[in-house]
Amino acid sequence: MKKLITALMLGACVSMASASALAADAKLEPITYLLPAPKTLPAFAPWLIAQEEGYFKDAGLDVTFVTGKGGVDVAKQVGAGNAPIGGAIGDTPVIVRANGIPVKSVALLGAGSLTLIASHDKDPIDKPAQLKGKTITVMAYTDTTYYSLLGTMKKAGLTRNDADIQAAGPAGVWQLFAAGKAQAMAGVPEWVVSARNGGAKVHIMDPAQGFDSMAQAILASDELIKQNPQLIQKIVSATLKGMALIMKDPDAAVAAYVKAVPSHKGQEATIRQVFDLYNKYVYANQKVLGEMNADRLSKVQDFYVSEGIVSKAAPLDELYTNQFVGTGK
Structure with a gap:
């Protein structure tokens, strides 16, 4: 009888723990993040690491990644309100603003060019x-x-x-x-x-x-920036924390990333090489993590206009905001 009571008590404790975990998860806000390409690409490691290490969860978010059809498509979907937030290149708002799509870069993942x-x-x-x-x-x-x-x-x-x-x-x-x-x-x-x-x-x-094009960026619509800046802040902070882990502890970042993307298991050395290149050429030399350099963005836009890639220049403050990074918070 004593063993039975002990077993019942243990079962009750497990059930209560499970219920508590489900209740905690139920409090997480579900968010769809639109990626420009499949999430298994190492380029998206900051986001996948943020998810694997619980940075999004700590911010109260349950993030689901959905693949779009490139950065311009992501911008269109975000601008139309079909997705709350997504990823592209820092150059992308220059291209889409000329077509009336109301999105901005709210964080730039690195001071260098992705190319x-x-x-x-x-x-x-x-x-x-x-x-x-x-x-x-x-x-x-x-x-x-x-x-x-x-x-x-x-x-x-x-x-x-x-x-x-x-x-x-x-x-x-x-x-x-x-x-x-x-x-x-x-x-x-x-x-x-x-x-x-x-x-x-x-x-x-x-x-x-070479040409000072941009790194990857997080894009949000003008409406979301106005209506729900708290959500953007949570996503930006968690993602930048994932990027920071790659910069500060590449080996730990590789382990977290491979755990998040099991298809890369056994390719740890290759992933480490990729991270080393990102650290050297893309992420490095950004004074404030996530911050957009307005002068660089201005030169990029001037080039796009001069080449006829976009018809006209937009005011810089319509292309980005630094309010969610560093001292801009």
């Missing part, structure tokens, strides 16, 4: 002028990597007609380069590591020589 100009060690490219006459791969002619490449070439007075630029898709962009069928590639850190794993010895141009 790197890679070449082969045996024929390194260190200056924009050296891109002349080269075969260069990009993901697509409507992708930010392409626009960033054009911006880099323009610094040397070159146009897209001065090189053989090939839109090769997200896999072909690095595969053609790794196979030696392209002399350069405009791509994100993941593709650089993929090319290295594919046998290429990769040289990366100093980003200071």
